[in-house]
Amino acid sequence: MKLLLYNILLSLALPATSTFVVQCYSRLFDHRADPVVSPGVPSAHVHTISGGNGFNFSMTYEQARASRCSTCNIKQDLSNYWSPKLYFHAKNGSFISVPIVGDNEGGNMGGMAIYYLTRSGPDNDKLIAFPPGFRMLAGDPNKRVATDDFAGRAVSHKCVGGENPSAPDETKNLPTQKCDQIRVQVTFPSCWDGENTDSVNHKSHVSYPKDGNFDGGRCPATHPKHLVTLFYEVYYDTSTFRGEWDSSNKQPFVFANGDATGYGYHGDFVNGWPTALLQTALSTCIDGTPTCSTTVFGSFRTQAETQACKLPSLIAEPVSGVLSSLPGCNPVTYGPEPAVVVQNCAIPQILEPGTEQAAGFTDVRSLGWRYMGCAKDDAGRRTLDVEQISGNDMTVEKCIEFCKSKNIQYAGLEYSGECYCGDSVAEERKPVEGEWGNCVMKCSGNATQVCGGPGAISLYQACGSGGSLRIAKSSR
Template sequence: MKVSKQLLVGLWASGKAAAFFIMPCSKPVVVERADPIVNPGALSGHVHTIMGGNGFDFSMTYEQARAATCSTCKVTADLSNYWTPTLYYQGQDGKFTSVSQSGGMLAYYLFRQDAKDPEYSKGLIAYPKGFRMLAGDPKLRSYNNTLEQRAISYVCLGNSGPATSELPNRNCPNGLRLQIIFPACWDGVNLDSPDHKSHMAYPDRLDNGKCPTTHPKRFITLFYEVIFSVNDFKDKWYGDKQPFVLSNGDPTGYGLHGDFVNGWDVNVLQAAITQCTDNGGSIEKCPVFQFFDDETRRNCQVPIKVDEQVQGQFDKLPGCNSIQRGPGNAVAESGCGATTQISAPKWGYKDVTSTLKYKYLGCGRDPAGQTRTLQGAKTSGDSMTVDTCIKYCDGKGFQYAGLEYAKECWCGNSVADDRKPKKGLWGACDMPCGGSKTEMCGGWAAMSLYQKCNGTCTNAELM
């Protein structure tokens, strides 16, 4: 994902090239109806695309966030979570199809102050332990010229035209970019508030200007960019209105919102404020940061805990979210038959400890272009299942069975240490088996590994 030219222009227009850094998050850590800020301990009303640490859960404390073993975002000191609504396409038949998210997220950390800030001399401060906030209002279905509403915008990439406050009524060849500016002025007391906003305020010029005296302390300005691949539907437009809706049943786009739960090592973030001085946003030029490698970020996931379909095609949006076009605020709905229960985690493997006496080891590596992780027998087929593969390998006398690319089965008697699953990393074994969509058969360069039991037969603890 490229740096926003609009953002850079805004920096220059502010009168000084203030330092900033860009936090790249490579992909979602999970996509489901969860929001521990607004709906702690329960299902969210709508689906969110969630980035960041694998400490994410339906209820979470700062300590839980910091206990994450990985993140889809780059800096090891940042185990925060960042999320927005998911985008769907609504067809002429009324059915909904999930729109692929492209390139993860860019979270900009902008070092902006104003000499008229009430506590200007104290400088910018890091988010404290336990801090969380929300920007935007999911109920909105019309535009009002408030700072909060001006903080929400859309950019149609590959198609000329300015940013819009609503979902643009034109195709975006290079993707639709959702943009959210968070408030930067803090009351200095509350880590959260009943509406998850009142403890924060915007400067008087949105992302520049001075903080109000009610919110005298100044944080870094946080800014999200998330891109969805709307060009996949370029030949499926109909009528005179754009066909996309946010997961909260919003076809206007005015109800876009973003959430942030702090998982930073506070001392590292505070050090970054003084030592990350690059005015081009390069995170690699910040001397206080260390980084997760690309493979760790790619393999970092949280198991799904909601028994409902959120990807693919379906008759109605997940949760109770009928399309509400406004212009009045959307009204919360219930009683539509959508699940309200948090389920047991879906770990993405089949338990065959009792039936076949094999245990799941986790998702191992099988890098493309290198020696295969399992070098014994091999079979493949469009009807592949976990049972099929294990029975094949067991019948040939092998100790290990591995599934990959949805339909491949590999056998062997050993797994090199650098190919074994890593504890704390769920891995990228996310391709449904060709013969059973409820089972996972590895992924791209990722292998679902099972081992024959000798004695006690227990699946690996993945997290």
Template structure:
């Protein structure tokens, strides 16, 4: 029933999309894109997907060739997806990690995220091959953890927050953290660019090889720019943080009490990372089939099976409980 409710919200716009659950693989200070080879990155991330995730993520080695399991409900998806994690800052300036919870239809999920791959939101199904799935070795980042202003945040389209009144709330979306307690938690929305240069699987900043449409938006089928002519699926993360448990602890001055693990109390530094890892051409088959939620060409596994796939922290560190500072000593600014 929950899946039907969500689909009803999306149905006027979505002609085809994959929507699936990926539970947490590990939560630790590791970022093989921004800090490759570094045992601990500056701030904590939550990672989902295949268990080939490691310190370097060598682009010449396909995750699907190394992974033995995935936290995702599509069993052929050994990609890795990661974001920062959210902390509650108490009145005495101590910090506690905010737990995550499953999305609509995925209530059994062990935290993690909901992942979407959408080939088109235009009317009518796309012809086969009109949207090109990501290739082996592809990776990208969207957002910038150093940003602290609305003007900066607007450089990226659709990195937003939804203050959940209930689990089916999907609007409005804001660029900064909600300014009042949210009855069902805060949903963090990360949407990636949908145009590719067709050549480079990565770029030095992990962004320049992809682009937003040259005009319009992905939602109204805006055209890709000549520099990035290849249409790729819209990759979209939804993460729900169970902030409602802190509703009675908001500051008396009305300021909001949440801070990203990289020290951002504004929300404008929202960002996400992606390393492609689907097995063979399974994702392309799904895009060509214009799958809607369920996708017969793909192999699936239960959420319970995905929850069994996990990693230990590469460097043991306490990231939970009440902390006197953010892990890594990240300043709040």
């Protein structure tokens, strides 16, 4: 239901002058990572990150293009898009992660909509595709006061289903009334210097227009090349917190960077498009032509495919649920002075890629078994269909011991509490090399373990069978 609502909201919000929309139905993870601002190390605050699974602490254009999957629907787009995560600051001082519309207990995750707007300005400039290696930042994480420049107008918030119908529809600050959803949005600069794909502050190589509108004016002489205008939009489901405001009725939501005003909302972009294809889209798509994206891009990823694209944790720290403080030493600030970065903040443990801890699976080699990966499953035709058990005390070890007692060589866990056993895995169901899959649900009997997900099964295999068994990986 929430995913359907998400799609309805996207269609209602679509500007009439948009060329096309990259619909990121899901996200890779919520993580303290930002290869633009903090390459190679954990970032200062948590982001919700969508796009290609080539994403990492540090990444190149080539690594983005090497992504094996994406949480977004246009297959040729392997870019990454991210913005700060929203939390509810509870009366007891704790911080509770606010779900994005589309999140549900079944393991599905909501994402964001990325509008590619053809705003060529009054001179009808030719729009230029992002070059390889291009990246940029929009917004200022430390900003805590409203400004009326184009950069200030580019960040806004909309209260959906608000309690006060006479309140402004859209504000620069986080809404001060109770809302069913809060739509957060940021528009990126669309004028480029034509030379640099990045800059020291990740902003100087681009610029907002010098006049007209912040999302469609005339480019300055210093940045004469006109880019397509990127517009990010994320819907947060704030309805469940309506009754949790304290007696002061002070706006209780705060972004991961400690921003309780909303003025410090921001977004990052790393280009992963094939240049020629994006240029074709920008040159041939005409505003108000809904079939353009179909004729140019051809096929699209399904929602199920985007949901199955996930990444394992890169650092050992909780960022969701109920937290005693915001990850990354970010005190809540209300301005008007800019936020100050806390020095000497402890750096969490960086997980080694490919380890059990990083991948979210359990090391069961002591039982004579090994993890194969996150495989596909279908309730109508099970991947493992010989034996099964279920319960609210399910653990990886319990499932393996059950299958082992039946002398069955494959064990799989799904939907937190379901265990399946089988003698073989069909080729088309095997884990895909380079993809972590949608195994995101915690085991009902051990919240530190992962027990599959929707349409996804955490697959384990018995070892030491004279070489007749092998880790099932696809060459795709």
